[in-house]
Amino acid sequence: MDMMDIVKPTFVISESRVRENIRRMMEKADASNALLRPHFKTHQSLEVGKIYRDMGINSITVSSIDMALEFAEEGWDDITIAFPVNIRQIADLNDLTRRISLHLLVESLETITFLSSHLEYPAGIWIGLDVGYHRTGVDVEDHDTIVQLAEAILRSDKLKLRGVLTHAGHSYTNDQEVKTTIFTTARQKLTQLKHSLAQQGIEVEISYGDTPTCSVFSDFSDFNEIRPGNFAFYDLTQLSFGSCSEGEISVALACPVVAIHHKENKIVVHGGGVHFSKDKLEVDSTSLYGYLIGHNEELWQDIDPENYLFSLSQDHGLVRVSAELLSQIQVGDILYFYPVHSCMTANLMKSNTLLID
Amino acid sequence: MDMMDIVKPTFVISESRVRENIRRMMEKADASNALLRPHFKTHQSLEVGKIYRDMGINSITVSSIDMALEFAEEGWDDITIAFPVNIRQIADLNDLTRRISLHLLVESLETITFLSSHLEYPAGIWIGLDVGYHRTGVDVEDHDTIVQLAEAILRSDKLKLRGVLTHAGHSYTNDQEVKTTIFTTARQKLTQLKHSLAQQGIEVEISYGDTPTCSVFSDFSDFNEIRPGNFAFYDLTQLSFGSCSEGEISVALACPVVAIHHKENKIVVHGGGVHFSKDKLEVDSTSLYGYLIGHNEELWQDIDPENYLFSLSQDHGLVRVSAELLSQIQVGDILYFYPVHSCMTANLMKSNTLLID
Numbered sequence: 001m002d003m004m005d006i007v008k009p010t011f012v013i014s015e016s017r018v019r020e021n022i023r024r025m026m027e028k029a030d031a032s033n034a035l036l037r038p039h040f041k042t043h044q045s046l047e048v049g050k051i052y053r054d055m056g057i058n059s060i061t062v063s064s065i066d067m068a069l070e071f072a073e074e075g076w077d078d079i080t081i082a083f084p085v086n087i088r089q090i091a092d093l094n095d096l097t098r099r100i101s102l103h104l105l106v107e108s109l110e111t112i113t114f115l116s117s118h119l120e121y122p123a124g125i126w127i128g129l130d131v132g133y134h135r136t137g138v139d140v141e142d143h144d145t146i147v148q149l150a151e152a153i154l155r156s157d158k159l160k161l162r163g164v165l166t167h168a169g170h171s172y173t174n175d176q177e178v179k180t181t182i183f184t185t186a187r188q189k190l191t192q193l194k195h196s197l198a199q200q201g202i203e204v205e206i207s208y209g210d211t212p213t214c215s216v217f218s219d220f221s222d223f224n225e226i227r228p229g230n231f232a233f234y235d236l237t238q239l240s241f242g243s244c245s246e247g248e249i250s251v252a253l254a255c256p257v258v259a260i261h262h263k264e265n266k267i268v269v270h271g272g273g274v275h276f277s278k279d280k281l282e283v284d285s286t287s288l289y290g291y292l293i294g295h296n297e298e299l300w301q302d303i304d305p306e307n308y309l310f311s312l313s314q315d316h317g318l319v320r321v322s323a324e325l326l327s328q329i330q331v332g333d334i335l336y337f338y339p340v341h342s343c344m345t346a347n348l349m350k351s352n353t354l355l356i357d
Numbered sequence: 358m359d360m361m362d363i364v365k366p367t368f369v370i371s372e373s374r375v376r377e378n379i380r381r382m383m384e385k386a387d388a389s390n391a392l393l394r395p396h397f398k399t400h401q402s403l404e405v406g407k408i409y410r411d412m413g414i415n416s417i418t419v420s421s422i423d424m425a426l427e428f429a430e431e432g433w434d435d436i437t438i439a440f441p442v443n444i445r446q447i448a449d450l451n452d453l454t455r456r457i458s459l460h461l462l463v464e465s466l467e468t469i470t471f472l473s474s475h476l477e478y479p480a481g482i483w484i485g486l487d488v489g490y491h492r493t494g495v496d497v498e499d500h501d502t503i504v505q506l507a508e509a510i511l512r513s514d515k516l517k518l519r520g521v522l523t524h525a526g527h528s529y530t531n532d533q534e535v536k537t538t539i540f541t542t543a544r545q546k547l548t549q550l551k552h553s554l555a556q557q558g559i560e561v562e563i564s565y566g567d568t569p570t571c572s573v574f575s576d577f578s579d580f581n582e583i584r585p586g587n588f589a590f591y592d593l594t595q596l597s598f599g600s601c602s603e604g605e606i607s608v609a610l611a612c613p614v615v616a617i618h619h620k621e622n623k624i625v626v627h628g629g630g631v632h633f634s635k636d637k638l639e640v641d642s643t644s645l646y647g648y649l650i651g652h653n654e655e656l657w658q659d660i661d662p663e664n665y666l667f668s669l670s671q672d673h674g675l676v677r678v679s680a681e682l683l684s685q686i687q688v689g690d691i692l693y694f695y696p697v698h699s700c701m702t703a704n705l706m707k708s709n710t711l712l713i714d
Binding site: 064083086088135270277 | 363364365398420421422423440441442443444445446448449464465467468471485491492493526613615616617618621623625627630631634635636668670671672673675687688689691700701704705
């Protein structure tokens with residue numbers, strides 16, 4: 001199948017752009033002597049997984065036990081579930097630890113106690129830290145609690161302490177100064193913690209992840225591994241943060257034109273919230289759900305702020321374009337859009353993707 | 358499987374509430390001598406489809422050709438695709454028209470011309486009208502265009518003119534006066550159009566749909582059919598519009614607790630944008646993604662505005678609850694939430710639902 005065979009909403013992935021994004025991140029990780037353990041929640045795709053594997057990636061991150069099961073089935077045997085353990089799925093965890101090298105995220109004694117008595121095979125354990133995002137995790141400066149958790153892990157014969165893991169989600173900003181402060185502060189607090197734990201005889205590694213800082217900075221030598229995910233695809237949100245250039249966004253949603261209302265300058269496409277997700281971007285107090293960057297055989301054109309998705313309902317997308325472009329578009333044509341949040345779009349479009357050069 | 362076997366994010370559907378919602382809508386349609394042709398895009402569920410069939414529903418609405426294929430496979434043989442025809446999927450349309458009684462929505466001459474020459478078997482055709490929502494469709498007052506489209510349909514041997522179809526999406530408001538005006542205006546304009554077309558020898562039926570007006574009003578005698586969908590489930594958005602009472606919302610998303618941060622009064626659940634969708638509700642300038650209405654064995658409790666989902670990322674949900682409730686919740690517990698938009702949540706949770714009494 002190629003682009004002109006597209007008949008319905010289809011998630012188009014540029015293999016060359018994905019490879020280039022991965023190559024650049026691998027180079028930076030290598031130069032810092034850190035492991036790149038990419039987050040697979042972005043693509044959730046066996047095809048993109050194969051590109052990673054082909055490029056030498058063997059260790060991955062996922063965000064749920066079900067996603068770990070899916071990739072384990074495809075032969076991935078070194079997986080970190082970077083989400084606080086859902087102890088209700090202990091049967092699945094035992095299935096996974098029996099088969100692969102599995103690493104889990106904990107942030108409470110209750111979970112450690114539960115795993116110590118219910119895990120049947122060993123698992124690597126990371127302590128989840130909050131370095132300022134305030135979503136979840138133990139405060140990076142709360143050394144007492146961290147020591148308490150580490151010691152509980154060390155007492156168990158099934159739990160193998162790996163170290164501390166964090167996601168600096170508050171780096172999702174377009175203010176480069178703020179991003180620099182976040183990165184340097186997080187790095188400083190994490191290395192302080194590492195030294196403080198070492199003085200108490202507790203050796204830990206540091207796992208750090210998030211696409212904005214991993215995209216903008218280069219020195220990860222204080223970390224043992226980095227876990228960005230979105231960088232393989234990027235999207236309009238990351239573009240707005242300065243994480244990437246337009247030409248590095250490697251995915252587009254193809255949508256068939258089903259109606260045109262010339263008087264209102266409005267094109268209706270089959271492509272709605274069940275395809276894009278409802279994530280939106282605010283640009284100059286206008287909400288938008290995607291920028292138009294292709295028409296029929298033409299793909300990866302430059303963004304023109306005049307041409308964008310201005311409204312989404314469940315299945316309908318409403319598009320506004322320049323008068324010149326409007327006159328060239330017909331019912332039955334295909335329009336391509338950069339998504340606002342590629343992770344959410346990829347999740348919705350899992351069953352209908354097209355990998356092109 | 359029952360509620361206590363839930364181990365991961367699960368979309369729980371109350372069969373008794375669904376049946377009661379359907380029964381009430383069927384009664385109103387019957388009393389108005391109108392056909393209830395429910396929209397299946399809300400649930401997209403073969404199980405809920407079976408409830409409908411068991412209650413005597415044989416004619417349905419869907420929002421895409423793929424959804425029509427899915428339900429045709431399950432034996433549904435009278436389906437309207439209430440979305441402007443995607444002519445790129447002509448092969449699928451021919452597959453459907455060969456097998457079932459299919460009804461399509463058109464709003465341009467180009468589409469009619471294409472279907473006239475490419476459809477291999479007959480299909481019913483509805484002309485899509487805009488009665489004020491301004492998403493898509495021909496303006497209901499543009500009688501000239503409507504006549505032109507109707508005549509083009511009548512000239513084709515494959516296209517069988519059914520009538521005019523509209524979705525009054527602008528009735529999604531909590532202002533009951535506005536809703537009354539929308540409903541009575543739409544009804545008046547549609548019946549005027551019908552009489553005007555009859556005078557020109559063109560007989561049309563009227564198909565009307567949307568959950569808010571179909572929920573609040575009772576007299577549909579001017580319509581041949583009504584196509585509400587969301588009413589089988591309802592949700593917090595419809596509750597805010599006054600379409601339903603709390604006790605009529607028939608679905609909840611079950612989420613396991615994975616972390617508790619007592620100091621910040623914050624519970625972390627496995628349940629994020631890939632489960633709920635990112636649709637949110639603004640209540641007194643607070644954004645929320647769901648109200649908590651159950652804990653472990655207890656489900657369908659009254660909404661308490663203190664207990665709600667205040668933040669969602671891809672997999673994480675952050676919950677704020679009263680101090681009393683916080684002290685009763687533990688890691689590994691299950692919390693249940695009414696969703697903001699059940700259609701979007703059902704779409705994401707298709708592969709993990711639980712039907713209970």
